[in-house]
Every structure is written in structure tokens, then in C-alpha cells.
Amino acid sequence: MEYVYSAMLLHSAKKEITEDAVNKVLTATGVKVDDSRVKALVASLKDVNIEEAIEKAAVAAPVAAAPAAEAGATETKKEEPKDEGKSEEEAAEGLGSLFG
DSSP, X not given: OHHHHHHHXXXXXXXXXXXXXXXXXXXXXXXXXXXXXXXXXXXXXXXXXXXXXXXXXHHHHHHHHHHHHHHHHHOOOOOOOOOTTSOHHHHHHHHHHHTO
């Protein structure tokens, strides 16, 4: 995640996202840099319009959350019945069998 954050930081500072720049950001924060991950990140962002990607993500998140919120509002939470028939000894015996 630090690698993506470094690219976002460089983008917000209006700096070019290069391997050297990402390395400097990560090193400055104390992250042990994996050169292959840096190369992969820079290569994957080469043809990406980051500003456009951020805008799409900002619009998609609330839209995706809305159906889940609506579904949760219509459901009623069912309480599971408690098993009051077991004594403490029976419960402890069951736990003991887990550990041999």
C-alpha cells in the first residue's frame, strides 16, 4: 500500500512519478524498498490518468454503498436462541476436547 501512497503523494505534489521519485519517498518514510515493486508500480501507472481515476473512485464508492445500506435497513436482525440447557461443566468439557 505504501507504494501506491507514494505515487499519490507525488501526484498531489505535481511531481512526475518515476522510479527514483518513488524510491526517495519510500526511503524517506523508512520503508524497505523493493525495486521490482517500484518498477511494476511505475510501469502500471504509465498510461493512467490519475486524476480521472480518483474522480471515478470518488463517485463509485457512495453509489456502491447505497444498495448495501438499503438492504441492511430492510432486514430485521434475528437473535439466535441461547442454549441454556448446558451447565458450566458441560461447556468446559466441550472446550477441553479441543485441546486433547
